[in-house]
């Protein structure tokens with residue numbers, strides 16, 4: 058029942074007897090069963106045996122990726138978080154797009170796009186847009202940095218670091234930088250006929266940030282990070 | 292062996308396995324449930340609310356363009372048709388896909404999955420999980436059209452000559468997308484694997 062190591066498609070093994078493992082749990086107190094991992098999408102219990110670096114361990118029933126350790130993962134996630142924060146500041150500061158037609162010129166920044174809905178009853182949509190494309194991406198980068206920075210030097214995590222990491226993960230679908238970039242592309246095509254459009258530095262900064270955010274999320278092995286955040290291990 | 296059959300509870304956030312009794316995961320703070328309570332009721336509530344907003348989002352104007360004092364409105368589909376008429380087939384396709392195909396597909400898929408759980412339809416488990424994962428992954432891309440409106444509004448402001456404003460559909464559509472995202476998140480995928488003879492007796 059050991060973990061097998063075929064390249065890139067390891068299936069984790071089941072514990073010999075999960076029921077037996079907690080048969081002594083007659084008392085009311087809550088106990089963690091160490092060394093086990095429950096699949097979040099199908100509830101199957103597995104022995105948490107990390108595969109070799111670069112390989113992934115999958116759920117034996119639903120194929121969900123449970124463990125995918127990568128070398129230097131923490132360093133990279135921290136570097137990406139820092140880079141995305143810097144790029145976001147540049148993206149907010151510089152002009153995003155410029156439009157000129159018949160002697161008229163118009164510049165817009167990310168802030169202008171956010172305040173597009175700020176008239177009257179649409180104000181909540183402006184706030185939502187600000188959250189989706191600026192606040193949540195930045196907040197996620199900060200939460201991840203807070204949770205991971207001390208681990209880099211082998212120090213114990215900060216207070217409530219595990220919670221910070223969980224919130225960062227929960228916010229993931231609400232960080233929509235890459236969707237905004239596609240929206241920009243569509244908007245450019247829509248006005249290409251009626252005016253000359255110039256692309257400002259903020260566009261490139263924002264696009265680079267969207268790519269970095271995607272790379273960062275693809276690179277993180279959640280299970281490895283949970284292990285490091287667990288005060289009983291380290 | 293599933294956590295439920297073993298009488299244990301798995302944390303959906305960090306994967307730790309616990310004996311019953313705790314309300315929150317001691318490691319990460321996530322609420323601990325063997326299955327999300329009233330998952331299907333929540334899924335339906337958010338999904339129906341999202342659908343109720345999706346209808347006006349398609350009927351009302353998304354974009355208001357005024358040229359020399361004359362206002363012209365465009366619905367979501369109208370805007371895509373106009374793009375196609377100007378020869379931008381690919382972009383028209385992207386808009387239609389994000390604003391029509393994804394939301395409609397999402398209503399259908401979440402509805403079918405919820406019914407399949409509630410009425411124990413004998414659908415392939417892996418297929419159902421794939422459907423769920425696709426819906427959860429792709430739902431946020433619907434927001435594209437809202438961002439298009441934001442950018443056009445911010446960019447095309449030439450006073451009397453030509454300017455663009457968002458229509459009320461932008462709010463309905465954005466809310467509809469958000470509500471269906473919440474609906475998908477309330478869906479506990481572990482329910483897709485349960486069946487009467489296996490796990491559900493432990494409720």
Ligand SMILES: [Zn+2]
Pocket residue numbers: 096097098099100101116117118119120121
């Ligand atoms: Zn699984």
Ligand SMILES: [Zn+2]
Pocket residue numbers: 302303304305306307316317318319320321
């Ligand atoms: Zn947890």
